[in-house]
Amino acid sequence: MGTRTRTRPDESGKPSYITPAGYRRLEEEAHHLWTVERPRMAKAVQTAAAEGDRSENAEYIYSKKKLAEIDRRLTFLGKRLDALKIVTETPPDDGRVYFGSWVTVLDDDDQESTFRIVGPDETDAESGAISVESPVGKALLRREVGDEVEIKRPRGTIRYEITAVSHREPKS
Incomplete structure (x- = not known):
């Protein structure tokens, strides 16, 4: 799924800007994680857990770790999407470099x-x-x-x- 960001939400109080296309990509990533990747990994955890001893079950341990990574990413994306300001207006000066140019x-x-x-x-x-x-x-x-x-x-x-x-x- 596209580029992933490691950017932390800005705590300085200044807004973080994003283009409409960039915002859509982050929304699509969150949707894909929630509707495809998370259910697939939850099923893998369930299948691996059914195989018995979880303490030495590499597939179970791996699947749980991947599920936790997906959940962390979903939490991050949810907070990040709420904090972003989408820039939609066209700049006033066509010959100057602005955000989105x-x-x-x-x-x-x-x-x-x-x-x-x-x-x-x-x-x-x-x-x-x-x-x-x-x-x-x-x-x-x-x-x-x-x-x-x-x-x-x-x-x-x-x-x-x-x-x-x-x-x-x-x-x-």
């Missing part, structure tokens, strides 16, 4: 990359979804086409020039 950049080697600025619960390096709280996300936020940003990393500084900003999902 797709940003195309050019680095010093003329390599083009496209990032989407998202909440920490929906980051996914493969798809270019980067956290608004990450160094790159923070550097790009509120910038506009033509701006250059510098990000200091342990492996050295990287510079990006913003070449495009969109607030609508690019056509595939």
Whole structure:
């Protein structure tokens, strides 16, 4: 099921933001865990328990552990979904980078990359979804086409020039 987050609910009192698509993915994960994975694992626990001595029953011990992991994840998702603020409004300035924006950049080697600025619960390096709280996300936020940003990393500084900003999902 998609990317899993380990993000803890923010205790600073600041809202945690998420895109509508990111929120749907978390809801779908919770639904899948509750309707598919949990019943399957509960059945596995029941089947393994019927085999007798539970103290040395590896299948029973494993199934109980997996069921507890599912329950922890469901508890986390329930609390997290309640705490998230879904960002649905389109930004007022079409040429500026805001939460939810797709940003195309050019680095010093003329390599083009496209990032989407998202909440920490929906980051996914493969798809270019980067956290608004990450160094790159923070550097790009509120910038506009033509701006250059510098990000200091342990492996050295990287510079990006913003070449495009969109607030609508690019056509595939």
